[in-house]
Amino acid sequence: MKKINQIIIPLCLMFALFSCGKGFLESTPKAQITDDQLLTTKAVNNALVGAYALVNGNINGTWGNYSTAPSQWLFGEVAADDAHKGSSNADQSPMNDIELHKVNPTNDNLPTMWNNYYEGVIRCNLTLRLLAKVQATDQDDKFSDEEAKLIEAQAKFLRAHYYFFLIRVFGNEIPYIDESITSTADAAKVPNDADITPKIEQDLQFAVTNLTYDKPGGQAGRVDKYAAESYLGKVYLYEKKYDQALPLFKDVITRKPALTSIPFTDNFDVNKENGPGSIFAAQHLINPDGSGDNGNIGDMLSGFYGNAPVNCCGFFQPSVDLANAYKVDANGLPYLDPADYRANPYKSDVGLSGSAKENYKVDQNLRVDPRLDYTIGRRGVPFKDWGIFPGDAWIREAAFGGPFVSKKQMIDKADFGGNSVPGTPQITSLNVNIIRLADVYLMAAECAAQTNDLTYALNRVNDVRKRAALLPALKIGGTPAAKYLVKTYPSFASKEYAMKAIEMERRLELALEGHRFYDLVRWGIAKTVIESYQKFETNYVSASQPLTFEDRDKIFPIPQQQIDRSGGVLQQNIAGK
Template sequence: MKKLLIASSSLLFFTLIFTMCKRQLDLKPLGELTEQTFYQTEGDFEAASLSPYATLLTYYFDQMGNGWYQPVLWPDDDVTVRSNGNDDIEDFNWLPGNGNFTSMWQTSYKGVQRANVILEQLPKAEKFADVSKKVRFEAEAKFMRAYFNFVLAVNWGTPPLVTSTVKSVDQTRLPNSQPGEIWDLIVADLTFAKQNLPATWNSANTGRATSGSASGLLGRVLLYRAQWENKPALYTAADAEFTSIISSNRYNLRPNFADNFALATENNSESLFEIQFALGRGNNWFPNEDGGGSGTGRYIMWRAACEQGICADGANAVGYGFMHAVKPLQDAFEPNDPRRVQTIFREGDPFPSTATPIFKAAWSVTGSTPSKYVLGDKTGNEINGQPNMGVNNERVLRYADILLMSAECKILGPTMDLAGAAALINRVRRRADPTGNILADRPATASKDQMFKFLMQERRVELAFEGHRYNDLVRWHRAGLINIKTDINFGRTPANNNWNVRNLLKPIPQRELDLNNNLKQNPGY
């Protein structure tokens, strides 16, 4: 099976390369696997269906954070760069030539292409013992296509919409999609996926998307769209997805907040979807295309290193110290909030090192670095003995986020339910502090404006470093709920000074514009 999985991954990769060629080479296949011979049986599609998942690994692989951590986390008001560096992404000097944006764009379209290959080949398959099983592969591919298109939509607004495999150079020269067009496809794909994916998988298929994954992502999409497009009715539609997840009793908050970021408690009952990391060929989602395994560069990016001439144990071997928690995030935690020590290190906190087991503020330009995932990644002094490679899964969608998004819909939707919103926010707070002695319940009698402030604060401290914060700021700005320029402190003067409305979207990569004269740049770039 492993050989079959690897062969199918290679086949899909080379299919993408060859279909991009302008000239069609009249050569006989050098191997036995072709589009005509491979995409036939259920086993073929079991293997092929994993190729879009494998693309997710490429976002995270680079140990410098290129492709995901830098373009996703630098813009938010949670982290800043080390003291001896200036970063164009962090400081909102966004240029079309930025390699991080290009990497995210290309990886996303590679994922779309791989999903489209499956969707085109599935109707042609003639050797299924049970043709009714085709619908599950269709649902899985549509979930993955929606995931990649969502990344494209929230980052670039109206990127080209690709609904079929690219077979010629001319087909790569697509114009920008029309406003709302890519969102329509995302909603349609996720609706199909939630109706046709299983609720659970067996242990051999851990990590595959479920109906809950699709419903949760669909709810997020509808919430974003309600705010991006000023469509209040979509709050109701979004909350219907969240409510169905909550009432299913399939998921629950883990008693220990830290379980969501520990290697030993991956894929737990709070998780709706995770990106599965593992070293080498041990990952069911295949080795990463970059050739170095299927881990994440998170640990080397986040772990404390050297500042002010003082170095943390293992600096520049198991940690470069590229990300530091800004003062506004540090101050966002209520006094003694139990989540704080599981999210950021501060002076005197336990640190994952046998040589220096206490965190020193002097290691950080802000006095603090992320502890989320870092504490849960460690095995001894490194991660599984692999210095520059993390294997702790990325939690993409978890139940606490579902509860808070549902609360947001109840605050902002046409049928306001502030008491219901307070109850959901308090569930998240009570998990962090079961006794309620530290984090008092939010009052159901609070005003709409005050309840929304409670919601914003709770999302910030509960979901810090999980890749949602800048998207939250953008959608709230678009909805007129905040003004990023005046209301947000990025913890760094250049970022505060440079942020502009153009930064609601990222610049379309210059390389794409050079190759495609039908593509138009986003405003302001």
Template sequence: MKNILFTLCILLLVGTSCQESFLDLAPKSTISPANFFKTSGDAVTAVNGCYKSLAVGGQYGSTFQVLMENRGDNFSDQDPSSGAGQNFQINRFSDNPGNTNLYNSWIAIYSSIFRCNTVLESIDPIIMDNTLKNRIKGEASFIRALNYFNLVRLWGAVPLVTKTVDPVSARDLKRDAVSAVYAQIEADLKFAAANLPATYPAADLGRVTQGAAKGLLGKVYLYQKKYNDAKTILDEVINSKVFSLLPKVEDVFSATVKYHAEILFAVRFAKGIAGQDHGFWYANTQVIGVDTTIQKAYTEAGDQRKTLVDAVRPTGNGNIMPRKFLDQPVNNAAGNDFPILRFADVLLIQAEALNEIGYNASTAAGTAFAHLNAVRKRAGIKELTGTDLPTQESFRAEIYKQRRLELPFECDRWFDLVRRGTAIAEIAANKKITIQPFRLIYGIPQQEIDIMNNPSTFGQNPGY
């Protein structure tokens, strides 16, 4: 933590002009926040840097796919030698707090939070249009909330930092309660939802919208089992008619038409532009990483999602990867976006919330069955009724099944296993690995434990 704040208290990395879109940032220099924030253009540039921080290697550029997806049962790492076995250890539950993936993500997330805090602290004195000012604050608040949502799911209690902190004060940081972290996430997303527009012009495509803030808030509520709150906010997203399922599921992951009606929010990348592209996700040149259990899970005839987990190679490239994230390379790198929240997820979240509030066999519009069936129908499989799913538990099992089939490799599966309470059993059944309960969250990076050196306020997670 001290390392993060020492660097970022001195320098705020900002970008300059755009090449393809507002997220196409090519950092040219560093400058102190006190001297930088003078105009509305400065504020826009700074919040663009917040977006950019989500795309780095320690976040959705590469490491999140290891910490969030390789941990589950959709991926099997067969390469114990590469990278000193760091990814293999995560996949096989033999990791320790010294694993470099943990430190890389911790640093990247708190660096992103620092950028958001800097924007939120520095923008108020600027004389500018108030609607734009609140929009920028809403964007930074959303990104900060997303960062904390990832932190609390990965590590549990974490330092809640909502102001820029100098290196000396950083030594006083403590691990705050999970409930406090979630309260801040909710507050940030509510502010974002109240101050963000429903849509943007084409030049700003990819900025956080009101619907994205509400959708993520609904997901945050669901994780806390606040089902009525989730239902209320997700009704607003669904009834807004801003988002919709694409007719063909394979089009959702197009590497050319990337920000479409199904995407509430995605981390943007640009192929062929250094620093804005990424390596191939879930790729290996030697072995297939897609686990056989996810391939075999598509048991219903005609399910169009099955081919998306096929292991394929890009043209002229030795990597093997799931078809879902296939992108033909330029300079051996890809540029497809990573979806954080899409409409199919919203429908499944809402179906789950409604079922937890109370099972209802009706298939009328707006019911749990209607939302579930919208996802199933688009996948090319039959719609279900109360005869097929006659109980709350059977409906709950179907929701989690469809979440696995609809969202593999999108960083949801492991968290779904944990929040449902089935991670230990399903990892044992699908990966033949016996895990202990303490591994449902990760160990705090050992570097941070050593720097803080205060077990009473900054202790390690039990078991590590």
């Protein structure tokens, strides 16, 4: 089964303290439900489906869930150096403050992120409480011990995921609410005075111990031991526990097919979802009635504009800096110093006017990594099966957001039927990979480099690059659209060089997938990179401004409405002070 129970089970368990949001679980109760009615295995399974539902970041409807996108395009990419908010200055203007790191606690993207992912936590807690009650009864309708462990492991994995997404945005000290808290009053008394990362680790370790490499119930959208090992390794990596993370990544890599046997394009193909390269993904589909609240609504703003096949809404535009990062030297290796790839910058048709603009032709002698044209839409280059990307005609305001568009969130026109909402084709059924196999390879490489196993680090980076070299050339009139070239590194001479290569490879491979800002922060280079980027980008895109990146900008403020509602229990973090 492609998704989890097709994600449309009519359910909303309004019991104990918390309520499920509408949207994913479309119906609401018509009468009071008693505890006894909920003490069934069916109720537990339905609660678990509800817990999975929030992986797509949506509680209700379609519009308005942009900051909670599982792709984390806003906090993870626009806040970094990979992308601009796009669209126009006035549209969703609070997002401009995220791009420029001028965020205050009343920014309307913050409560959406906070509320939606805490809703995910609540649903996990609900599942765990119900499971414990069912298993404690003497009734016949209960799970075997093995089944109960699988359910508990999935719920705890999901809870860890929701908390991890929250701490990357708001910092490690946020309220930790678990299944033991059974009233609103008690939940409101939970302070944010301790690092909750050990709790996240604990949940993921339980998942690693109790999940198997087979999908529970054979359902492709469920989490398994691969996902649990990868996620626990990722949390360890963020904590710089490299020795603990590396064996987890190695186990996944050893058991999975070779990365070079899995095409790069499979990661963004609606027809090849949940394949061996997908470790943990948000499952999306278009409902049978054609509605899209179970679709990829978090990325819906990244549709195009004007006369494009999808002409809403013009957000999430790759930066000029990102496009130039794909340039390679004569040996097919990337330039690791921004000063090198920014020299004689490629900027598409920015700054041209009149006949020069009208008659612009793409430079097919540009020497680049082929992943450029599978990540970024460039004027004069084919865009999927939509035709040649015409530039401004598909962009809402090029002077503001730049000349490029994002490719990874879009599906082929040939796949619109059944995979996009009629009349709103920017909402699709394309899954979003939260962790994919190449990410695991590069996290393993990083751990190896940090522990001075430079040979292992080199081999894993080169595996990613070998796969990139297999990408077919995009062509214009039968001729490649660029001088595509990507080669492997001959060696890593030092730990420092290895880390620079790994940092660049993560950018090239995972661009526009929500990792970049969090990577810059954990590497300790956010200030240097973002300040330099904004200064460079002001030459081409009016959305950019020279700025000073402060320590406080490494996270985002806790929403002011949550501070106010807590009655003094919650303390604002450094970003909101």
